[in-house]
Amino acid sequence: MTGKTIQLDHGSGGLASQQLIAEVFLKHLDNPTLHSLEDSAVLANQPGRLAFTTDSYVVDPIFFPGGDIGKLAVHGTINDLAMRGARPYCLSLGLILEEGLELDELEKVIISISEACREAGVAIVTGDTKVVPRGKADKIFINTSGIGFIDDHIDISAKNAKKGDIVILSGTMGDHGITIMTRQAGIAVEGKLASDTMPLHRLVATLLKEIPGSVHVLRDPTRGGVATTLNEVAGNCGLGIELREESLPVRPEVRAACELLGLEPLYLANEGKCLVIVAAEEATRALQIIRGCQEGREAAIIGELVAGKPGRVIINTPVGGARVVTPLHGIPLPRIC
Amino acid sequence: MKHLDEYRDRELAAPLVAELRRAVSKPLRVMEVCGSHTMAIFRNGLRSILPTGLELVSGPGCPVCVTSASHMDAFIAIAGRPGVRVAIFGDLFRVPGSHGSLAEAGSKGAKIDIVYSPMDALELAVANPGDLLVFLGVGFETTTPGIAATILAAHHRRVDNFLVFSTQKTMPAAMETLLSDPQLKIDGLLCPGHVSSIIGAAAWQPLADNYRLACVVAGFETADLLKGLTLLARQVANDSIKVENAYPRAVSWEGNPRAQAMVAEIFEPADMDWRGLGRIPLSGLKIREQYAHFDALSRLAITLPEAEEPKGCLCGDILKGISTPRHCPLFAGRCTPATPVGPCMVSSEGTCAAYYKYGQDLES
Numbered sequence: 001m002t003g004k005t006i007q008l009d010h011g012s013g014g015l016a017s018q019q020l021i022a023e024v025f026l027k028h029l030d031n032p033t034l035h036s037l038e039d040s041a042v043l044a045n046q047p048g049r050l051a052f053t054t055d056s057y058v059v060d061p062i063f064f065p066g067g068d069i070g071k072l073a074v075h076g077t078i079n080d081l082a083m084r085g086a087r088p089y090c091l092s093l094g095l096i097l098e099e100g101l102e103l104d105e106l107e108k109v110i111i112s113i114s115e116a117c118r119e120a121g122v123a124i125v126t127g128d129t130k131v132v133p134r135g136k137a138d139k140i141f142i143n144t145s146g147i148g149f150i151d152d153h154i155d156i157s158a159k160n161a162k163k164g165d166i167v168i169l170s171g172t173m174g175d176h177g178i179t180i181m182t183r184q185a186g187i188a189v190e191g192k193l194a195s196d197t198m199p200l201h202r203l204v205a206t207l208l209k210e211i212p213g214s215v216h217v218l219r220d221p222t223r224g225g226v227a228t229t230l231n232e233v234a235g236n237c238g239l240g241i242e243l244r245e246e247s248l249p250v251r252p253e254v255r256a257a258c259e260l261l262g263l264e265p266l267y268l269a270n271e272g273k274c275l276v277i278v279a280a281e282e283a284t285r286a287l288q289i290i291r292g293c294q295e296g297r298e299a300a301i302i303g304e305l306v307a308g309k310p311g312r313v314i315i316n317t318p319v320g321g322a323r324v325v326t327p328l329h330g331i332p333l334p335r336i337c
Numbered sequence: 338m339k340h341l342d343e344y345r346d347r348e349l350a351a352p353l354v355a356e357l358r359r360a361v362s363k364p365l366r367v368m369e370v371c372g373s374h375t376m377a378i379f380r381n382g383l384r385s386i387l388p389t390g391l392e393l394v395s396g397p398g399c400p401v402c403v404t405s406a407s408h409m410d411a412f413i414a415i416a417g418r419p420g421v422r423v424a425i426f427g428d429l430f431r432v433p434g435s436h437g438s439l440a441e442a443g444s445k446g447a448k449i450d451i452v453y454s455p456m457d458a459l460e461l462a463v464a465n466p467g468d469l470l471v472f473l474g475v476g477f478e479t480t481t482p483g484i485a486a487t488i489l490a491a492h493h494r495r496v497d498n499f500l501v502f503s504t505q506k507t508m509p510a511a512m513e514t515l516l517s518d519p520q521l522k523i524d525g526l527l528c529p530g531h532v533s534s535i536i537g538a539a540a541w542q543p544l545a546d547n548y549r550l551a552c553v554v555a556g557f558e559t560a561d562l563l564k565g566l567t568l569l570a571r572q573v574a575n576d577s578i579k580v581e582n583a584y585p586r587a588v589s590w591e592g593n594p595r596a597q598a599m600v601a602e603i604f605e606p607a608d609m610d611w612r613g614l615g616r617i618p619l620s621g622l623k624i625r626e627q628y629a630h631f632d633a634l635s636r637l638a639i640t641l642p643e644a645e646e647p648k649g650c651l652c653g654d655i656l657k658g659i660s661t662p663r664h665c666p667l668f669a670g671r672c673t674p675a676t677p678v679g680p681c682m683v684s685s686e687g688t689c690a691a692y693y694k695y696g697q698d699l700e701s
Contacts, residue, residue, distance in 0.1 A: 319350035321382020323695045
């Protein structure tokens with residue numbers, strides 16, 4: 001299909017649409033449920049409670065070191081399911097394409113989605129495509145919704161955090177956000193910046209198998225970063241969170257780029273990291289389990305839940321001082337996810 | 338980044354904190370002139386461990402904050418002109434003018450690009466030959482050499498559609514005006530590291546001589562700040578007022594002669610409007626006649642509109658160090674980073690933004 005572009009009639013529902021479905025979507029994403037191409041997917045029920053989530057992806061650029069908009073759309077929605085302790089079961093895929101998008105670029109994104117689904121063991125079971133005139137969208141926008149199932153004994157929620165609980169971060173901060181921002185700014189940074197986009201459901205499943213009762217909260221610090229996500233947790237559970245600045249894992253090249261652009265890694269988006277809040281007595285064990293998973297080799301204990309500062313996140317600085325960490329607000333961040 | 342970690346280390350910081358405590362033997366008020374200092378002090382949590390007797394006052398060193406309301410209105414008006422594309426540093430994007438902000442103008446169709454360097458703005462001009470590209474120059478001595486170099490590059494490359502709207506400001510002249518205000522009572526200045534790397538530590542000597550002010554040029558890491566404050570406290574305690582350079586790895590006594598020469602080639606001193614301080618003689622820079630081809634003011638025949646400061650906003654007094662955000666009736670109520678009334682709440686170096694972001698009471 002070299003050189004061909006998306007035309008408005010690819011979204012008309014007519015012949016061109018059918019050709020696109022057959023030659024691009026089914027070619028790469030085919031499975032028995034999707035194959036019927038009927039108005040909705042009919043799925044077999046699974047044991048446990050149902051988890052349902054949706055997210056839209058508008059990242060610019062659509063291809064970046066470490067991933068692309070397709071991988072992000074699969075991983076992001078899988079992770080949203082995993083953060084409630086759900087086993088991801090299936091995804092929907094909604095595409096809004098800009099007239100003039102290269103068909104080769106679209107196919108690259110669909111292949112990436114297919115690889116991400118296969119690797120994660122989750123299928124696309126239903127989908128939709130629309131095309132809008134040139135300039136009315138930016139290349140490709142993706143929505144994925146996801147269904148998962150939660151075992152009956154699992155209860156993961158920010159309101160479950162307790163005083164004394166320990167906060168673990170599953171790896172380094174800011175890799176995704178800084179990769180996108182430096183790309184957008186056209187800034188080359190020494191060292192290799194790459195997005196951390198990856199699915200976390202296996203890490204979560206391992207944790208919940210080993211210490212099911214001790215995992216109180218799971219959150220993925222995407223937009224707004226660790227600072228904003230922890231503020232939400234603090235607000236939800238009515239406790240304070242104290243962090244130790246030196247414990248926060250940041251890659252040197254991410255730190256360097258942040259210094260250059262005047263950004264703080266605490267506020268940068270992550271697409272393959274989770275915050276795990278666990279009972280203090282199982283914290284060491286939890287850290288071992290997370291570090292034993294491929295997704296969490298650089299995990300670190302970064303703080304703890306405290307009483308007396310309800311809803312606040314406080315960071316203790318290396319000089320022995322302390323400051324409040326507020327949620328992200330008002331900073332002109334580009335589109336990052 | 339190892340070279341920065343050395344200045345942030347916990348083991349290194351403890352003795353420096355102890356040294357500062359010992360040095361503050363009598364009460365002193367210090368103005369940190371530079372917005373980056375204000376932010377760094379908050380971010381490091383330094384305010385929570387300062388010895389009693391040492392009071393910090395934030396100064397006018399946030400370029401966006403001191404941009405006058407009338408300049409802001411002129412920026413927004415230019416952005417709305419047909420055939421014009423403006424390039425700005427990101428901080429300016431959300432600053433409110435009398436009627437909306439550049440962000441709002443952008444949402445209504447004005448062409449606004451956020452750049453990290455004036456050179457990027459020149460490339461935008463080259464890439465968009467159908468537009469007049471106006472770079473909105475806001476900043477102190479630190480940003481001026483980059484703008485001067487860009488104008489020279491545009492001159493050599495014969496780029497015809499690149500203009501600069503200069504509101505560039507110079508620091509020592511403004512500090513003189515500030516210090517002549519009897520309401521401002523300070524003992525010393527933590528002098529800006531970046532600005533001094535261009536103009537040299539020597540530029541502060543007249544302030545030390547004429548106003549008996551302790552002056553220490555300092556860097557931006559924890560160890561730099563602690564060292565700078567310690568030297569200031571010692572000067573005041575021993576009554577040995579002078580200019581000291583605590584940032585020798587970046588700042589020399591004379592500054593950067595190449596940068597100074599480039600600025601002098603393109604710019605000449607001019608009167609400049611400052612938010613809060615009013616018009617200060619020869620405290621700004623305008624483009625020389627020889628390079629008028631790149632001067633937006635003359636080529637676009639810009640006249641500055643009359644503009645009033647937002648009602649109730651204390652930005653002016655806060656910039657002068659005679660008030661703090663906590664005294665402002667709008668602070669953290671009507672005026673927040675999401676809904677800023679004054680520029681000090683928008684800029685990443687603004688005093689109000691620093692107080693809002695980091696300075697909330699740890700115990701409440």
